[in-house]
Amino acid sequence: MLSATLVGRLPTAMAPVALLLAARADHAGTGLGAVLAAVYALTGAIGQPLLGRAVDRTRLSVVALTAAALAGAAFNALALVGPARNPALAIGLAAVAGLATPPLEAGLRAMWPRLLDRRDQDAAFALDSASQPLVFVAGPVVATVLCQLVSPAAALNFCAAAGLAGTAVVATRRPARSRQPAGESVHWLGPLRSHGLLVLLGAATLLGVALGSMNVYALALADKAGSGWYAGLVPTALSLGSLIGGLLWWPANQALQSVAILFAAPFAPFLLAPSGPGAVALAIIPGLYLARWLTMAFQLGDRLAPSGTKTEAAAWLIAVIGLGSAAGTALAGQIAVHGPETTATVPLAGAVGAAITLNLGRRLISSPS
Incomplete structure (x- = not known):
């Protein structure tokens, strides 16, 4: 289940890079590519809570397969459409691909309690969190290799195939x-009535800004260095750092607020115009804290969510990170013409903003409200 989920989620890491490079290959500007990537992330953020609610009322298999088929069709159509020649159509297809992203991550997190004994659930969640960076290590690499050695269209076709195969x-x-267990009746706001969870969601949105804007920073760096490979290498290095941190570094008794500060600080050196190899090396450092950030956030979200809303709370965390990623991609895309040093201000601001939000809301997230 976990392995198939990782394969099915590859498009979420591949698509932003593939869309940026597809627009570039069609002689469109970085701005259009950033818009496509942002639309994909934004609609993905909108779709996850809606699809998650549908899963709760039916079955994961039915909802996920239908969504994967629709997203796959949109990716294959994008491979045939020239973004520069048909920008409106390309934006619409990117929206469909994002909106129909199969809810595999939220679905799997909701299944752990039903799949495993209570004594094994902590290990399962740890393995789940540590393995997530594999998607964001492999995704940009596969997208960049296919774009550079074959074509951006091949990368988009692969998005369709991987999403459908993993979901199947x-x-x-x-x-x-199996049909989902019937849940208890809850307030119409669901988990959003928890003030502490709202603080966490705000911080997670800003985390998404940092992550989404790094894709555009990488593209700006690639333009400056004259090598398209950096468009995939920088996001891959960030994800690789997250994988290393998730597997080898697991500090006890550390607050999420502290982890957020440690994640934010390493973005500052990107303002100093590092070389291409230097930027790749630097990107590993914040990644070391990313898996821990995400793991602690999902554990905290589960604790803060009112009874009967645990799955929806996880879906909202996934959604707001995607929403922040869309905003970060769009914002960074508008200033990318000024070079990677200027673009680097966006991920720094997002990461610092997340740390400030968590620290200001420390009291609210210390207990359910």
Whole structure:
């Protein structure tokens, strides 16, 4: 289930890079590519809570397979459409691909309590969190290799194939085919009535700004260095750092507020115009704290969410990170023409803003409200 989920989620890491490079290959500006990537992330953020609610009322297999088929069709159509020649159509297809992103991550997190004994659930969540960076290590690499050695269209076709293949394997498993347990009646706001969770969601949105804008920073660096490979290498280095941090570094008794500060500080050196190899090396450092940031956020979100809204709370965390990523991509895309040093202000601002939000809301997130 976990392995298939990782394969099915590859498009979420591949698509932003593939869309940026597809627009560039069609002689469109970085701005259009950034808009496509931002629309994909934004609609993905909108779709996850909606699809998650549909899963709660039916079955993961039905919802995920339908969504994967629709997203795959949109990716294949994008491979045939020239973004520069048909910008409106390309934007619409990117929106469909994002909106129909299969809810595999939220679905799997909701399944752990049903799949495993209580004593094994902590280990499962740790493995889940540590393995997530694999998607964001492999995704940009695969997208960049296909774009550079074959074509951006091939990368978009691969997005369709990977999403459908991974989802199909998940859908064949018995837990995905089982109807979700009926939940208790809750307030119409669901988990959003928790003040502490709202603080956490605000910080997660700003984290998404930092992550989404790094893709555009990488493209600006690639333009400056004259090598398209950096468009994939910088996001890959960030994800690789997250993988290393998730597997090897697991500090006890550390607050999320402290982890957020440690994540934010390493973005400052990007303002000093590092060389291409230097930027790749620097990107590993904030990544070392990323997996821990995400793991602690999901654990905290589960604790802050009112009874009966745990799955929806996880879906909202995923959604707001995607929303922030869309905003970061769009904002960075508008200033990328001024060079990577200027573009680097966006991920720094997002990461610092997340740390400030968590520290200002320390009292609210210390207990459910």
